[in-house]
Amino acid sequence: MKITNVRARVFEWKGKTVPPQGNFCSNAMDLLYSPVETMQTFRFHGWTVVEVETDTGLVGYGNVALAPRIAKQIVDQYLAPLVLGQDPWDYEYLNQRMYRATHAWGRKGVGMAAISAVDIALWDLLGKSTGKPVFKLLGGRTKEKIPCYYSKLYRTDLDEMQREAETYLKQGFSAFKMRFGHGPAHLQQGVVENLKAVEAVREVIGYDTDLMLECYMGWNLEYTKRILPKLAKYQPRWLEEPVIADDIDGYAELNAMNIIPISGGEHEFSLYGFKQLLERKAVSVVQYDTNRVGGITMAHKINALCEAYSVPVVPHAGQMHNYHLTMSTLASPMSEYFPMFDVEVGNELFYYIFDGEPVAENGFVQLDDDKPGLGLTLKTEYLDQFDILE
Ligand SMILES: O=C(O)C(=O)C[C@@H](O)CO
Numbered sequence: 580m581k582i583t584n585v586r587a588r589v590f591e592w593k594g595k596t597v598p599p600q601g602n603f604c605s606n607a608m609d610l611l612y613s614p615v616e617t618m619q620t621f622r623f624h625g626w627t628v629v630e631v632e633t634d635t636g637l638v639g640y641g642n643v644a645l646a647p648r649i650a651k652q653i654v655d656q657y658l659a660p661l662v663l664g665q666d667p668w669d670y671e672y673l674n675q676r677m678y679r680a681t682h683a684w685g686r687k688g689v690g691m692a693a694i695s696a697v698d699i700a701l702w703d704l705l706g707k708s709t710g711k712p713v714f715k716l717l718g719g720r721t722k723e724k725i726p727c728y729y730s731k732l733y734r735t736d737l738d739e740m741q742r743e744a745e746t747y748l749k750q751g752f753s754a755f756k757m758r759f760g761h762g763p764a765h766l767q768q769g770v771v772e773n774l775k776a777v778e779a780v781r782e783v784i785g786y787d788t789d790l791m792l793e794c795y796m797g798w799n800l801e802y803t804k805r806i807l808p809k810l811a812k813y814q815p816r817w818l819e820e821p822v823i824a825d826d827i828d829g830y831a832e833l834n835a836m837n838i839i840p841i842s843g844g845e846h847e848f849s850l851y852g853f854k855q856l857l858e859r860k861a862v863s864v865v866q867y868d869t870n871r872v873g874g875i876t877m878a879h880k881i882n883a884l885c886e887a888y889s890v891p892v893v894p895h896a897g898q899m900h901n902y903h904l905t906m907s908t909l910a911s912p913m914s915e916y917f918p919m920f921d922v923e924v925g926n927e928l929f930y931y932i933f934d935g936e937p938v939a940e941n942g943f944v945q946l947d948d949d950k951p952g953l954g955l956t957l958k959t960e961y962l963d964q965f966d967i968l969e
């Protein structure tokens with residue numbers, strides 16, 4: 580099998596969107612005085628879809644969500660020439676080729692995200708060419724089905740958050756992730772607001788469910804140290820990305836406090852970066868996203884690394900490029916699950932672009948043994964609501 584063409588297209592949503600309500604979600608911009616409304620930097624309304632075509636007629640699909648227009652340029656100008664004419668089965672060689680050729684500028688961030696999209700498309704091809712789902716190529720089914728946690732609960736009105744939690748509890752979810760709306764800029768009043776929100780959600784979901792708390796890098800070390808003991812009584816399973824991704828010392832210090840397990844890795848990009856996080860005991864849960872860390876080839880290696888350190892992997896986002904890895908490794912006990920809603924943050928867009936993304940039933944997602952590759956096709960239903968950049 581030989582690669583004959585690589586096509587990268589940006590899908591930019593132009594349809595109706597739901598404006599973020601209330602304090603919505605803390606994020607890294609919150610610590611900075613800014614005339615820019617911070618939610619503008621937080622919304623992700625575009626996606627790059629990469630199609631790798633072959634001389635067999637098979638086409639593999641990959642995707643990247645970060646900085647989609649730049650990712651497309653990287654695929655077009657730098658990565659496509661490196662894989663054209665090559666055999667997708669040489670995926671390790673091709674991954675190294677892309678990683679090393681772009682290393683001067685690409686080793687963290689959007690460079691790696693673009694590599695990920697091509698790599699994911701290669702694995703989709705491998706599955707399609709063998710008639711097997713990707714998880715089979717990675718080692719097979721380690722779970723009957725994948726437990727997943729409901730991930731939304733942005734910081735809106737507390738009654739609304741409670742209604743949301745109740746609805747999804749009734750649908751059978753037994754694990755939830757909520758977002759904080761306040762950080763250091765909101766002073767002690769914000770601490771109180773944060774605690775009230777966790778209490779409100781626990782009031783509805785009880786204590787026989789898991790609750791995860793998301794900061795999305797909107798706090799700092801001092802603030803987190805102050806609030807951690809106050810949050811402990813709500814028994815969170817983890818506290819996610821309290822500080823910016825580069826502050827590995829901060830993660831290590833917070834995790835060593837042993838009050839609440841600290842999770843991270845959603846904004847880490849390389850195998851070496853994860854080695855550092857693990858060596859430093861900086862996180863108790865690793866949350867890579869396969870469409871950021873160099874694709875399935877690299878995520879598979881990170882799983883092995885985490886297995887050896889006995890640190891669980893719960894990838895960022897659901898989505899097929901992550902589900903296949905979660906299914907095939909014991910290092911990964913469960914998945915994140917973004918429900919399909921009207922377009923708001925943009926996490927939902929995956930459902931609007933692709934057909935085949937599984938829908939959770941009773942808090943589990945299932946992968947089909949008989950669907951080759953990733954099991955995704957392009958959806959036609961919403962095509963007129965995207966601007967598509969060729
Ligand atoms: O789902 C997460 O872990 C994210 O960080 C997604 C982002 O949308 C913040 O809510």
Ligand SMILES: [Mg+2]
Nearest residue numbers: 793819820845
């Ligand atoms: Mg997160």
